[in-house]
Amino acid sequence: MTEPIVVVGAALLDAEHLLAARRSAPPDLAGRWELPGGKVEPGETPQAALARELHEELGVEVEVGERIPGEWPLKSPYVLQVWVARLLPGSPTPKPLQDHDELRWLTREELWEVPWLDQDVEAVQKIAGHL
Secondary structure, three states: OOOOEEEEEEEEEOOOOEEEEEEOOOOOOOOOEEOOEEEOOOOOOHHHHHHHHHHHHHOOOEEEEEEEEEEEEOOOOEEEEEEEEEEOOOOOOOOOOOOEEEEEEEOHHHHHHOOEOHHHHHHHHHHHHHO
């Protein structure tokens, strides 16, 4: 059995919001919402990968904090791990630069107003406790 490849997702939080990103590609995921992030490259820590991916996808600088407990299966051989992240002071406002066409800051009450990707639902349920 091969080792799973970790995909990191960001629970990008401010005082009372979680950032959600709407996929624009691939076609089977377009229009659904996810936690932004991406694959961990060989030799990269999950935290470094998340900071890199958020810079590439959203144009932001972040501090990566604690990991949300749990790991969620994606299409084999990938698994999702989620980390809390916060914008660094002076970071630009997040913009959908790659793979997304819209971003929304959601309050705890608004979390379920968007159609999350199936694999992100359990992670978002755990993140709700941080809001």
